[in-house]
Amino acid sequence: MPSEYAKSLGARLRAIRTQQGLSLHGVEEKSHGRWKAVVVGSYERGDRAVTVQKLAELADFYGVPMSELLPGGAAPAPLGPTPKLVIDLERMQQLPQEKAGPLSRYVATIQSQRGDYNGRVLSIRHEDLRSLAVIYDKSPGDLTEELINWGILDPEARRAVDSF
Numbered sequence: 326m327p328s329e330y331a332k333s334l335g336a337r338l339r340a341i342r343t344q345q346g347l348s349l350h351g352v353e354e355k356s357h358g359r360w361k362a363v364v365v366g367s368y369e370r371g372d373r374a375v376t377v378q379k380l381a382e383l384a385d386f387y388g389v390p391m392s393e394l395l396p397g398g399a400a401p402a403p404l405g406p407t408p409k410l411v412i413d414l415e416r417m418q419q420l421p422q423e424k425a426g427p428l429s430r431y432v433a434t435i436q437s438q439r440g441d442y443n444g445r446v447l448s449i450r451h452e453d454l455r456s457l458a459v460i461y462d463k464s465p466g467d468l469t470e471e472l473i474n475w476g477i478l479d480p481e482a483r484r485a486v487d488s489f
Contacts, residue, residue, distance in 0.1 A: 330396055332371040333396035334394065334395065338365070338368055338383070339369040340440070341389055341393065342369075345442070346443065349369075368383075393440055410478070410485050411446050412428075412446060412472075412477055413446055413477045414444060414447055416475070424475065425477075427457070427460045428457065428477075431453070431460065435453065469486045
């Protein structure tokens with residue numbers, strides 16, 4: 326019978342996997358067989374004990390800090406409806422550090438606080454945009470235009486900014 330800790334750990338593993346849009350078989354395919362679907366599933370159900378080494382390797386595979394997988398903190402936030410302000414994280418990684426440095430640090434903080442590690446996009450709130458505008462010493466509208474020009478924010482974001 327799985328312990329409550331094992332069940333909680335498994336729930337966190339499942340939440341991270343599903344946030345990344347992966348099925349158990351998708352994990353096996355993406356890892357080229359390194360992580361077997363049956364094994365990951367048994368970790369998620371709490372039926373199988375996971376060593377610290379394996380947990381660290383799984384965290385690395387998912388691209389999240391190991392602390393996000395351990396019970397005791399805030400649970401990873403479930404995905405909600407698509408917001409109006411969405412940062413393209415893959416495109417952001419291609420930008421020069423001098424442009425994206427402050428934004429990258431801010432995004433990493435948001436991901437950590439929300440437990441949102443899907444790796445492709447990140448929704449930001451109007452308050453986040455205001456804070457980033459202060460960091461970049463620009464108005465929210467000007468920063469929005471710059472982020473659109475960098476290709477990391479959809480042009481539809483203009484309408485979201487117009488609303489505040």
